[in-house]
Structure formats: C-alpha cells, structure tokens
Amino acid sequence: MRIAIASGKGGAGKTTVSASLAQVWNTPAILVDADVEAPNLHLFCAPAITSSTSTFLEVPILDATACTQCGTCREVCRFMAFAKLGKTISLFPEMCHGCGGCIALCPEKALAPGQRLLGTLECGTAMGGKHAFLMGRSRIGEAMTPPQLRALQKKLELLLAQSKTTAQPYTDALIDAPPGVSCPAMTVAQEADIILLVVEPTPFGIHDFTLAHRAFLPLQKPIAVVMNRAGIPGNAGDMELAAYCQQQGLPILGLLPFSQEIAGHYAQGGIAATCSSTWEKHFTHLRDTLQAFAAKELANA
Amino acid sequence: MSKIAISSEGPGLTSMVDPRFGRAGGFVVFDTANSATSYIDNGASQVLGQGAGIATAERMAEANVEIVLSGYVGPKAFQALQAAGIKICQNIDGMTTGDALHHFQAGNVPFAEAPNK
Amino acid sequence: MPEIVVLSGKGGTGKTSLTAAFAHLMHNGIVCDLDVDAPDLHILLAPQVQQEHAFISGVEARIAREHCTYCGRCEVMCRFEAIHQQGNNLAVNPLRCEGCGVCHVVCPSNAISLTQKHCGQWYESSSRFGPMVHAQLFPGEENSGRLVSVLKQQARETAKKNALDLILCDGSPGIGCPVISSLSGAHLAVLVVEPTPSGQHDFLRVADLCDHFHIPASIIINKADLNLAIAAAIENLCTERGYAVAGKLPFNMDITTAMIAKQAITETASPLGAMVVDAWENILIQLKNGARKRTLPL
Known part of the structure; x- marks a missing residue:
C-alpha cells in the first residue's frame, strides 16, 4: 500500500506525521521523501544511505555540422529550447521538457539524446534498519520537478518489486509528498493508493486543505484527514474543519493536539512520536485507524 | 553602419531605458546609416514563464540588430545574443535611451564579455 | 521599481503572516501573492476584486x-x-x-x-493596505511559473500607472519553477527561516537559489528561540555569505491568533508588532544599500 502524506499548505506537519508514523509502523515499510525541492524526512529518521545516484532528463545534443537550419526542431518544440539566431539554429537544453520530439523528427539526424542533471536519488535504511529509505533531491536551479518525481517513483516501484521475493517484503510505502496542489503534489498523489491529508485548522490551513481536497478528488483515491494542532485557544477552525469533513464524507483518522512542547521537540530534531508516551499513543492510534481505513477501502475497491 | 537596440520603457529616444533585457517593454532601434529610429515591441516576452531572454534575442536577430544596450542581460540571453553575433553593452539604467546612445557613441560603454545577471 | 520577494523554502515558517504585516507597513506599494498554487495572503488582506482575468x-x-x-x-x-x-x-x-x-x-x-x-483566474484588487494582484490556479493545474510572470507583469504596470514605489511579493515554498519565476527581476529576497532542522535545511537550499541568480538576500529568523543553537548557526552562515539579518522574532502564538482574527500582526496589540516594524525598516535599508547599482559608472 502506497500512502501519500500530503497537505495543501506547507508546514502543516506532513514530515512530522510521516516520521512519526514510520516510528510506530509495525511492519517493514519504505519511507519515501518525495518533497524533492525541500526534503526533510532524513533529518528525523536517521537514514543510513547505501547508494546515491544521479537522475537525468533526456535532452537533445545538437551536431552543428549536420544541421541544415531547416527549423523543424524549432517548430516542434513548445518550450523555447531552440532559437533561430541569425542564420543558425541554437539549442538551449535548460529549456527542454524532455519530450523527445525534436530528436525523433529532425530530418538530418542532427540531434542526439543527451542528459540534463535533475537531482539525486538516495537509498538506504532508516530507523536502525527497521525500514527502507528512499529520498529524492532536486538540483538547485532546476525548474522542473515532475521528471525528478517520476524517477523517484520508478525507483520506488523497483524496490517494492524486488522486496517481494525477500523473506520480509515491505508491506507499505509511507510517502512524504510535496506541499501544494499543482504538478509536484499531483504527480505523487496520482501514484498513491491512499492519500492522508495533514491539516492545520487555521484559516490558512483550512483554505489550502480544501484546495488540495478539490485537486485530489478527481483522482478517485481514498482520502482521509489527520488534524494537526487541534485545540489552539480561541480557534473555531477545529469545528469548521470537522464540519467540512463530515459534509464531504472524509474520515478524520486522528487529532494531534496543539502543543508548545512538541514545537520545541521538533526544533531539536525529535520525532513527535518519541516525545512522550502520550504522543506515542497519538500515533499508534493514527496508525491503527489508517491501517483499518486502508484495509476497508482496498477491500471495497 | 549598424543598428543599435536600446531596451526601453517607451518608443523614442526620450523614453527611459528599461534595465531588463529579456523582459523589456520594447527596444528603440537606432540605425546609424540614416540616423532613423524605430521601435520593436517586446510585450510578448514579458509574460513568458521562462525563455524571455531567448525570445527577445531572437527578435533582435530577426531585426538585424548588431549592438544591444541594456541594464541586465541573463546568461541564456547573453549566450543567444552571442550566437547571433550581436554585441552587448550592459549596466545601463537611470537615463533616457537617447543618453544611453550618446554615451555609447562617445565610447563610454565597453562591450560585455560575460552576463551580469 | 524595487521588487521584494518573501520566500522560505520550507512552508509554515510565517512567510505569509509577515508579508501581510509588511504590506500593512508599506506606504505606497502594491502587494502581489505569487504563491498561486496555494495562496493565503487574501485571507488576511480581504481584497475587493476589481478586475478578474482568465489565465490561459x-x-x-x-x-x-x-x-x-x-x-x-x-x-x-x-x-x-x-x-x-x-x-x-x-x-x-x-x-x-x-x-x-x-x-x-x-x-x-x-x-x-x-x-x-x-488553468486558473487572476485578479486585480484593492485592499486596506493598497492595491493587490493575486491569483488562483485551478486545483491540480500546472504552469504556475507563467502565472507568476503574468502577476508580476501586472504588478509592475499597476505600480507604474499609479506612481507606486514598491512591489512586495509573497512567494511559494520550495525552490522549483514558481519560485524561480518569482525571483526573476527581484531586487531583494527576504528569506523567512525557522531554526529547526527542516527550516535550516530548506533555508540553505533557497539561499543557494538566490546566490545562483545573484539576488541579494535579507534574513528574518522567526521563532528564533525554538532552537538557539540552530538560530546561531543560521546567523553565522548569514555573516559568512554576506546576508543581512533583518530581524529575529521569538516564537509567539500571537501570529496564529492574528491569523485567526484575519489581521496582520502589526494591526494587533501584540509586542511582536514593534519587532516586525524594526525588521521592515531594516529590510528597506538593505533594499536601498544592498540592491545592485544599476547605473553606469560615468
């Protein structure tokens, strides 16, 4: 089961929930950090990285001696990777989205496949060897996030498939998803089996959560909610969020209370589930309700 | 004899220099052959998500511009202008396009060898 | 026309709450919400939409x-x-x-x-803090980088038409396409960082991005007392890299309380307000001094 832990708003507690669920998860899992622009899961779950590989996007290389300046590539490309400058065609590989159209259609075969560095994928184990670990990290200055996420997802599928033949296969993937509701978040959500939305019941949090819910709804995936920072004094947002979830038929699988203690614990690099036995219970409860929700949804599917 | 394009906020030599190259509103083009000025609108590049510098360089090449005077020229735009054989003067701002042209013609402005943005 | 973009790398550091306060303190500028994916600034600014446009x-x-x-x-x-x-x-x-x-x-x-x-809608609006441009990408849509460019372009035009002297932008989290578009043409990036392992890590990445594009950065350490050691490490890094620290703000629930009341922190009686005023003044000084000289040495 692939569980994407997502949130519309950044800072709602995605990584806190991901790391804590990993801490209390009772079967071997793969922890995946898919927030490749700002990956943080590794800061909490002490991974032992065993392999690191670079990821690339296939972009064209221009052989200027073979180019006849016919302009086919410039017409095919919708992303400004080719420009006609004076009499010659110039290539700007940073603009390329990797569609491969120019390479396939160049009548002179003057374009060959090359590579642009997207970022890295790091694999290993986490939490003292209890879980496998996979994280993606995008290169500074790289504008395109989805290709890096697709490379990460391919690697995840490979790890899941490989683990099936081992004595202790990974039952689940706990995926820390990118924030927001546009391409990066969607790329991750659409490959998940279950989406768990972490929501902070503040005006910003509820607003961004409803955007995320609307974005994920067409994917027809089971969606559930965990309310983080519940019970902020004077905040009517808890009730508002509960009412919305009830109206939309979204189960609230857990309530994590607002606590200054937990903010301090997090600031020291601590996992919320290890803060105290009360906090551990919050997450074992969330784990149990999440597993029950997933079992029910998958049985219905 | 050459065509000099100055990134500009408006269409004439009294308009202020627009310090952005790729996202400049337009370019005042001065033709040294007949001292005539013309204007190239660059509005289409202003709303490009990315690639404004390249699109603008293409527009310069198409208009047979040989020298560009502007404030800030990014790396891709710089590369594109060089590929087109267009010379670049940068760091120009806070003056009219006419003043910029005057400074250039007086030899006060060196040609750039690397992008400054 | 000076442009300031407020960024954070990591979400939830207080970027939007502080941008709202800066919008309140700014005298003659325009506010621009560039977090088109999950915009929140309008919740605090309650803008009146004057013109609505489709984003195609x-x-x-x-x-x-x-x-x-x-x-x-x-x-x-x-x-x-x-x-x-x-x-x-x-x-x-x-x-x-x-x-x-x-x-x-x-x-x-x-x-x-x-x-x-x-892919979405964008708006020209007026708010109690002055004119505002903002947008909403339809949920699940892409091309947010282009929408960011459209908003900035409109902000520049409105600023020019109304003789405004500052463009203040709230950026999105991360370091990808919308953030790169937000930085294009900016004179100063204000980076709001919280001293937590995640906050420090993501701050470094967004700081690297600013360096990559040669945009001067001014730093606000928010919730500075959460982890004094990390806060000190961040300050050291700022010294090393030549970023000015515009302010250090303590962890204070008043920010959340103000958000729930849909107010900027500087509109409330919170003691944090005065500290935000100081930070804003520092930012304006840094904008004046730090922004690269854009004129010829003639």
Whole structure:
C-alpha cells in the first residue's frame, strides 16, 4: 500500500506525521521523501544511505555540422529550447521538457539524446534498519520537478518489486509528498493508493486543505484527514474543519493536539512520536485507524 | 553602419531605458546609416514563464540588430545574443535611451564579455 | 521599481503572516501573492476584486475518436505516459499530458488536436493596505511559473500607472519553477527561516537559489528561540555569505491568533508588532544599500 502524506499548505506537519508514523509502523515499510525541492524526512529518521545516484532528463545534443537550419526542431518544440539566431539554429537544453520530439523528427539526424542533471536519488535504511529509505533531491536551479518525481517513483516501484521475493517484503510505502496542489503534489498523489491529508485548522490551513481536497478528488483515491494542532485557544477552525469533513464524507483518522512542547521537540530534531508516551499513543492510534481505513477501502475497491 | 537596440520603457529616444533585457517593454532601434529610429515591441516576452531572454534575442536577430544596450542581460540571453553575433553593452539604467546612445557613441560603454545577471 | 520577494523554502515558517504585516507597513506599494498554487495572503488582506482575468496557458492533447486509426504511434512517442488504451480507444490522461504536442505532430491521421487550457483566474484588487494582484490556479493545474510572470507583469504596470514605489511579493515554498519565476527581476529576497532542522535545511537550499541568480538576500529568523543553537548557526552562515539579518522574532502564538482574527500582526496589540516594524525598516535599508547599482559608472 502506497500512502501519500500530503497537505495543501506547507508546514502543516506532513514530515512530522510521516516520521512519526514510520516510528510506530509495525511492519517493514519504505519511507519515501518525495518533497524533492525541500526534503526533510532524513533529518528525523536517521537514514543510513547505501547508494546515491544521479537522475537525468533526456535532452537533445545538437551536431552543428549536420544541421541544415531547416527549423523543424524549432517548430516542434513548445518550450523555447531552440532559437533561430541569425542564420543558425541554437539549442538551449535548460529549456527542454524532455519530450523527445525534436530528436525523433529532425530530418538530418542532427540531434542526439543527451542528459540534463535533475537531482539525486538516495537509498538506504532508516530507523536502525527497521525500514527502507528512499529520498529524492532536486538540483538547485532546476525548474522542473515532475521528471525528478517520476524517477523517484520508478525507483520506488523497483524496490517494492524486488522486496517481494525477500523473506520480509515491505508491506507499505509511507510517502512524504510535496506541499501544494499543482504538478509536484499531483504527480505523487496520482501514484498513491491512499492519500492522508495533514491539516492545520487555521484559516490558512483550512483554505489550502480544501484546495488540495478539490485537486485530489478527481483522482478517485481514498482520502482521509489527520488534524494537526487541534485545540489552539480561541480557534473555531477545529469545528469548521470537522464540519467540512463530515459534509464531504472524509474520515478524520486522528487529532494531534496543539502543543508548545512538541514545537520545541521538533526544533531539536525529535520525532513527535518519541516525545512522550502520550504522543506515542497519538500515533499508534493514527496508525491503527489508517491501517483499518486502508484495509476497508482496498477491500471495497 | 549598424543598428543599435536600446531596451526601453517607451518608443523614442526620450523614453527611459528599461534595465531588463529579456523582459523589456520594447527596444528603440537606432540605425546609424540614416540616423532613423524605430521601435520593436517586446510585450510578448514579458509574460513568458521562462525563455524571455531567448525570445527577445531572437527578435533582435530577426531585426538585424548588431549592438544591444541594456541594464541586465541573463546568461541564456547573453549566450543567444552571442550566437547571433550581436554585441552587448550592459549596466545601463537611470537615463533616457537617447543618453544611453550618446554615451555609447562617445565610447563610454565597453562591450560585455560575460552576463551580469 | 524595487521588487521584494518573501520566500522560505520550507512552508509554515510565517512567510505569509509577515508579508501581510509588511504590506500593512508599506506606504505606497502594491502587494502581489505569487504563491498561486496555494495562496493565503487574501485571507488576511480581504481584497475587493476589481478586475478578474482568465489565465490561459499551455495546451492539452485531445484524440478525436472518429479520425483515430489506433495505430498507437502517439502512445509510443509520448514520453510522459499520458496516452494509453481505454477500452478499444486511445485516450489522453490530462494529468500526465505535458502539452509538448509531439503526439499531434506524429499522428498520421491528424486525429490529435491541441486545445488551450484555462488553468486558473487572476485578479486585480484593492485592499486596506493598497492595491493587490493575486491569483488562483485551478486545483491540480500546472504552469504556475507563467502565472507568476503574468502577476508580476501586472504588478509592475499597476505600480507604474499609479506612481507606486514598491512591489512586495509573497512567494511559494520550495525552490522549483514558481519560485524561480518569482525571483526573476527581484531586487531583494527576504528569506523567512525557522531554526529547526527542516527550516535550516530548506533555508540553505533557497539561499543557494538566490546566490545562483545573484539576488541579494535579507534574513528574518522567526521563532528564533525554538532552537538557539540552530538560530546561531543560521546567523553565522548569514555573516559568512554576506546576508543581512533583518530581524529575529521569538516564537509567539500571537501570529496564529492574528491569523485567526484575519489581521496582520502589526494591526494587533501584540509586542511582536514593534519587532516586525524594526525588521521592515531594516529590510528597506538593505533594499536601498544592498540592491545592485544599476547605473553606469560615468
């Protein structure tokens, strides 16, 4: 089961929930950090990285001696990777989205496949060897996030498939998803089996959560909610969020209370589930309700 | 004899220099052959998500511009202008396009060898 | 026209709450919410929309069944796995379609058309803190980088028309396409960082991005007392890299209380307000001093 832990708003507690669920998860899992622009899961779950590989996007290389300046590539490309400058065609590989159209259609075969560095994928184990670990990290200055996420997802599928033949296969993937509701978040959500939305019941949090819910709804995936920072004094947002979830038929699988203690614990690099036995219970409860929700949804599917 | 394009906020030599190259509103083009000025609108590049510098360089090449005077020229735009054989003067701002042209013609402005943005 | 962009790398550091306060303190400027994916600034600023525009961007492939011969060439050529069998037909998955148009070009029977996509709405508004431009990308839509450019362009035009002297932008989290577009043409990036392991890590990445694009950065350490050691490490890094620290603000629930009351912190009686005023003054000084000289040494 692939569980994407997502949130519309950044800072709602995605990584806190991901790391804590990993801490209390009772079967071997793969922890995946898919927030490749700002990956943080590794800061909490002490991974032992065993392999690191670079990821690339296939972009064209221009052989200027073979180019006849016919302009086919410039017409095919919708992303400004080719420009006609004076009499010659110039290539700007940073603009390329990797569609491969120019390479396939160049009548002179003057374009060959090359590579642009997207970022890295790091694999290993986490939490003292209890879980496998996979994280993606995008290169500074790289504008395109989805290709890096697709490379990460391919690697995840490979790890899941490989683990099936081992004595202790990974039952689940706990995926820390990118924030927001546009391409990066969607790329991750659409490959998940279950989406768990972490929501902070503040005006910003509820607003961004409803955007995320609307974005994920067409994917027809089971969606559930965990309310983080519940019970902020004077905040009517808890009730508002509960009412919305009830109206939309979204189960609230857990309530994590607002606590200054937990903010301090997090600031020291601590996992919320290890803060105290009360906090551990919050997450074992969330784990149990999440597993029950997933079992029910998958049985219905 | 050459065509000099100055990134500009408006269409004439009294308009202020627009310090952005790729996202400049337009370019005042001065033709040294007949001292005539013309204007190239660059509005289409202003709303490009990315690639404004390249699109603008293409527009310069198409208009047979040989020298560009502007404030800030990014790396891709710089590369594109060089590929087109267009010379670049940068760091120009806070003056009219006419003043910029005057400074250039007086030899006060060196040609750039690397992008400054 | 000076442009300030407020960024954080990590979400939830207080970026939008502080931007709202800066908008309150700014005298003659325009506010621009560039977090088009998940915008929140309008919740605090309650803008009155004056003009609404459709944001049309990119294209999406559609297969006309009546012309499709099921040759499968599009499916083979598509690098984004956006075309697949659906029953006896080939169909485009709009969520995967990159809009590259390769299928349209290679289809031997001209069965694939490219239609423009309506990806969201954007607004020219007025707020109690002055004019504002903002947008809402439709949930799940892409091309947020282009929408960011459209908003900035409008902000520049409005600023010019109304003789405003500052553009203040709230950016999005991360370091990808919308953030890169936000930084384009900016004179100063204000980076709001919280001293937590995540906050420090993501701050470094966004700081690297600012360096990559040669944009001067001014730092606000928010919730500074959460972890004094990390806060000190961040300050050291700022010294090393030559970033000015505009302010250090303590962890204080008043920020959340103000948000719940839909107010900027500087509109409340919170003691934090005065500290934000100081930080803003420092930012304005840094904008004046730090922004690169844009004139010829004549």
